[in-house]
Amino acid sequence: MKSNKGKKLRITGIIVLVLIIAIVAKFFNYVNNYYQATDRAMEYINNPADGVSVEYVDNTIVFEPENPVAGFIFYPGGLVESEAYAPLMEQLAEQDIMCIIVEMPHYLAMFDANGARGIQAKYPEIDDWYLGGHSLGGAMASLYANRHQSEYEGLILLAAYSTKDLTDEPTIDVLSIRGSEDGVLNMEKYNENLANLPADYEEVIIQGGCHGYFGDYGMQSGDGEPTITVEEQTEATVEAIGEFVEK
Incomplete structure (x- = not known):
């Protein structure tokens, strides 16, 4: 037995x-x-624009202008190489916004939703900070923002939504940007979760834009068919974020 x-x-x-x-x-x-950054995206890492330095610091990629007026901590989308967002980050740095990409374990922000912790303290010369991310990265950034609203001037969501209620006082300013041809973003959940944003949130819909073009890593599986180029979507995103930060 x-x-x-x-x-x-x-x-x-x-x-x-x-x-x-x-x-x-x-x-x-x-x-x-995972989705890898294109050669074009890597050029922004290897040959940054005049007045912008690019440096790998610990688990971050820092795009630093000579005279930063604000800081932007960014969480990449799920299974997307961090460097794919270099064109967006560097062009924002050219507008004097220091951009810091948090490199996520296994390219998934769910494994480090607290990735923004401690970054602001490294750059005490910057007073105004923004937090955001793309897709899954945006969702995880909203989780962190929910617990640290007083530390940020605003939350920037790219093809993402917040599952946490951000309407409690004091509220955080929110900018939501998405492409009109996005085939990945769950629009039902997106619309449902708009109730979690402050009443004065801003939404920008990039006409012809898709889900993957917030980064530069090629077409994403299941995405819609864009009618603009990745360069055009990046330019529109930079413009929207720049205006949001200026306010």
């Missing part, structure tokens, strides 16, 4: 171990199949 019971336990243990190995293997296969 004891022998049979021990045998069953060993078999059960082996089955559980095999299942764990299979799950871990599937996870790493998933996170290693």
Whole structure:
């Protein structure tokens, strides 16, 4: 009896171990199949514009203008290489906004929703800070903003929505930007969660824009068909964010 019971336990243990190995293997296969920055995006890293420096600091990529007037901490979209957002970040830096991309574990912001913690203290010369992100990164940024509203002038969501209620006083200013041809963003949930934003939130819809063009990593699976170029969408996004920060 004891022998049979021990045998069953060993078999059960082996089955559980095999299942764990299979799950871990599937996870790493998933996170290693990420969207990579294009060569064009990498040029913004390797050859920054005059007056802008690009530096890897700890788990961040910092785009620093000579005389920053504000800071913007950014969470990348899920399974997107951080460098894919270099064109957007550098062009914002050219408008004197220091941009800091938080590099996420396994390219998923859900593993470091608190990634913004401690960054502001490294740059005490900047008084006004903004937090934001793209897609999953935007959702995770909103979680952090919900607990730290007083530390930021505003929250910037790119093809994203907040599942947390941000309407409690004192409220944080919110800018929501999305493309009209976005095929990835769940519009039902997006519209439902608009109630979580302050009444005076701003929404910008980029006509012809899609989900993936907030970064520069090619077309994303399931996305809509854009009628503008990635460069045009980046330019429109920079303009909208620049105006938001100026206010």
